[in-house]
Amino acid sequence: MSPPGFRRSFQRMRMFTLSLLALLAACRPAGGPAPGPSxxxxxxxxxxxxxxxxxxxxxxxxxQITPAFADTTLxxxxxxxxxxxxxxxxxxxxxxxxxxxxxxxxxxxxxxxPVVYETSPYFAGTLGNDDVFWPVKQELGDDxxxxxxxKGVPFNPNRTRISASQVRTWVPRGFAVVHSESPGxxxxxxxxxxxxxxxxxxxxAVVDWLNGRAKGYTTVDGQEQVVATWSTGKVGMxxxxxxxxxxxxxxxxxxxxxxxxxxxxxxNSYYRYYRSNGLVxxxxxxxGEDVDVxxxxxxxxxxxxxxxxxxxxxxxxxxxGIDRRTGDLSDFWINRDYxxxxxxxxxxxxxxxxxxxxxxxxxxxxxxxxxxxxxxxxVQMYFHQGGHGGEPxxxxxxRWFTRYLLGVQNGVEKxxxxxxxxxxxxxxxxxxxxxYPNPAxxxxxxxxxxxxxxxxxxAFTALGGQGRETITDDxxxxxxxxxxxxxxxxxxxxxTPTLTQPVHISGTARVTLRLSSSKPAANLSVWLxxxxxxxxxxxxxxxxxxxxxxxxxITRGWADPQNAKSLRxxxxxxxxxxxxxxxDLEPDDQIVPAGKRIGLMIMxxxxxxxxxxxxxxxLTLDLDGSALSLPIVGGLPALQRAIQ
Numbered sequence: 001m002s003p004p005g006f007r008r009s010f011q012r013m014r015m016f017t018l019s020l021l022a023l024l025a026a027c028r029p030a031g032g033p034a035p036g037p038s039x040x041x042x043x044x045x046x047x048x049x050x051x052x053x054x055x056x057x058x059x060x061x062x063x064q065i066t067p068a069f070a071d072t073t074l075x076x077x078x079x080x081x082x083x084x085x086x087x088x089x090x091x092x093x094x095x096x097x098x099x100x101x102x103x104x105x106x107x108x109x110x111x112x113x114p115v116v117y118e119t120s121p122y123f124a125g126t127l128g129n130d131d132v133f134w135p136v137k138q139e140l141g142d143d144x145x146x147x148x149x150x151k152g153v154p155f156n157p158n159r160t161r162i163s164a165s166q167v168r169t170w171v172p173r174g175f176a177v178v179h180s181e182s183p184g185x186x187x188x189x190x191x192x193x194x195x196x197x198x199x200x201x202x203x204x205a206v207v208d209w210l211n212g213r214a215k216g217y218t219t220v221d222g223q224e225q226v227v228a229t230w231s232t233g234k235v236g237m238x239x240x241x242x243x244x245x246x247x248x249x250x251x252x253x254x255x256x257x258x259x260x261x262x263x264x265x266x267x268n269s270y271y272r273y274y275r276s277n278g279l280v281x282x283x284x285x286x287x288g289e290d291v292d293v294x295x296x297x298x299x300x301x302x303x304x305x306x307x308x309x310x311x312x313x314x315x316x317x318x319x320x321g322i323d324r325r326t327g328d329l330s331d332f333w334i335n336r337d338y339x340x341x342x343x344x345x346x347x348x349x350x351x352x353x354x355x356x357x358x359x360x361x362x363x364x365x366x367x368x369x370x371x372x373x374x375x376x377x378x379v380q381m382y383f384h385q386g387g388h389g390g391e392p393x394x395x396x397x398x399r400w401f402t403r404y405l406l407g408v409q410n411g412v413e414k415x416x417x418x419x420x421x422x423x424x425x426x427x428x429x430x431x432x433x434x435x436y437p438n439p440a441x442x443x444x445x446x447x448x449x450x451x452x453x454x455x456x457x458x459a460f461t462a463l464g465g466q467g468r469e470t471i472t473d474d475x476x477x478x479x480x481x482x483x484x485x486x487x488x489x490x491x492x493x494x495x496t497p498t499l500t501q502p503v504h505i506s507g508t509a510r511v512t513l514r515l516s517s518s519k520p521a522a523n524l525s526v527w528l529x530x531x532x533x534x535x536x537x538x539x540x541x542x543x544x545x546x547x548x549x550x551x552x553x554i555t556r557g558w559a560d561p562q563n564a565k566s567l568r569x570x571x572x573x574x575x576x577x578x579x580x581x582x583x584d585l586e587p588d589d590q591i592v593p594a595g596k597r598i599g600l601m602i603m604x605x606x607x608x609x610x611x612x613x614x615x616x617x618x619l620t621l622d623l624d625g626s627a628l629s630l631p632i633v634g635g636l637p638a639l640q641r642a643i644q
Contacts, residue, residue, distance in 0.1 A: 069174045079161065082215070114405035119239070140611060187301075262349075278559060366436070369381055381418045418434070418435050443632075446459065460640070472616065472618050473613065517575070528554040556606075
């Protein structure tokens with residue numbers, strides 16, 4: 001998905017800044033929204049600015065649009081190729097990546113400026129309507145049916161501009177904007193690898209070039225060099241989705257000069273993106289996608305190298321490594337997990353994610369933020385209640401880059417660690433909190449009681465003697481239909497009493513389920529929902545809706561019971577033999593309103609995410625061996641008060 005643009009009017013940005021400062025100054029109870037730093041402008045006092053060139057204007061801790069930078073007729077535009085340290089297309093020569101630059105006209109008179117940099121495999125286009133996805137109708141544990149292989153994106157050798165993204169946002173504020181195309185895409189040499197090391201090292205080479213440590217050339221195969229004499233060497237990276245993944249990938253290399261990153265909805269682990277706790281599970285909206293499918297989707301580079309890339313990368317590495325039969329964790333996946341490489345990250349990170357992003361799920365950002373903070377690196381998180389994409393407000397991003405690229409001591413590192421857009425609020429006015437999860441949240445244990453074919457209870461204490469209840473798998477029934485059903489043999493539902501007060505969930509819920517399966521393999525899917533399940537717009541029957549968007553969903557999670565003991569090794573299930581499966585649901589921060597019940601729904605296959613085996617597998621749940629841990633702001637007393 002191409003990232004949304006960053007263009008905002010100056011007036012809108014200023015209005016947000018003032019509203020944000022008002023929020024930061026607000027008092028709050030312990031564990032609630034955080035106060036901002038002292039000072040009328042929201043900056044720590046005293047504020048000092050470096051001796052910036054006179055072309056810059058700093059206000060509210062942000063670089064402003066100025067006439068010296070905003071005159072588009074003076075902007076310098078150029079494109080070049082930067083030489084990397086790898087040879088991923090097997091021709092015996094270092095690959096070169098295609099780069100374009102847009103910089104203020106003042107750089108022709110000796111002014112040096114920092115860089116806002118976006119890299120992507122999408123800039124040269126993506127595969128059209130070719131049906132290259134894996135068929136998902138298959139029995140669990142069987143070899144997958146074959147899929148159609150893609151032929152790649154039509155090649156355009158005459159492109160001199162890569163993208164216009166970021167340009168009109170940052171160049172008028174005194175930054176150069178740089179783009180590059182990932183290896184094997186557009187006019188960049190190399191092979192697409194989808195998480196391979198060349199995807200980290202290619203933009204690292206661009207950062208090195210901006211710091212005088214790598215060579216740039218005017219042509220893809222010539223020797224006439226281009227030197228970035230106009231660059232201060234300070235680089236900030238930004239992007240959404242795949243374009244947000246790559247700043248994290250580059251940051252793991254620890255490259256000098258990469259001072260700050262703003263990854264939006266980044267995929268920080270390809271295993272977590274395409275698998276879940278040992279289960280083959282698609283990203284939302286892309287059933288049947290996998291690493292090799294994404295390879296076909298973005299391959300847009302020179303056709304002369306596509307055959308060798310297909311043979312040595314797609315077929316020999318990707319298709320061999322993904323293992324759609326078991327879904328087990330392997331070295332193939334670990335090598336494509338930026339979380340395991342996070343110790344190298346030194347760039348200050350402002351990251352953003354939607355709590356209802358079922359494509360790249362919010363655990364990607366939450367886990368990476370925890371890992372980067374362990375490096376003693378500044379991290380700030382922005383969350384909203386929507387889906388995929390959605391960058392922080394312009395004022396937040398501007399303060400971040402102004403601080404770390406221009407060196408302005410605007411106090412951003414002392415701002416609250418987390419901002420959450422509350423339900424129904426404008427995304428430009430998030431609520432600040434001391435941290436995420438909310439520091440006042442504590443886990444509350446809830447235990448299921450019998451009657452789950454209709455709606456059983458969720459109790460504060462283990463009831464004992466609740467027995468066992470069964471689920472008959474039927475992938476033809478969507479999760480939304482099952483959540484809306486008054487009763488069903490195809491799911492179990494357990495819920496709290498109706499809330500008399502709002503309940504604030506903040507953090508990561510976890511389930512422990514003791515179960516057995518009638519077959520050696522089974523899908524296991526868990527939804528945390530609000531009841532009664534909302535009817536779709538227009539007043540139609542809720543049960544008739546295949547999917548009612550995100551309405552009614554608090555969070556979800558999936559697991560393979562065969563991996564109850566180890567993600568690396570599947571153990572076939574034996575009929576009648578129980579295993580205990582414990583796993584996290586996706587992180588959330590949501591206020592469940594009074595009048596609702598919090599429901600735990602357990603089913604087998606999830607039509608929108610899992611493989612589609614034939615109906616009929618029976619899961620038996622031991623209620624006395626099962627529980628839900630729910631992170632509640634205020635802990636157990638808060639939830640008890642809300643249901644009295």
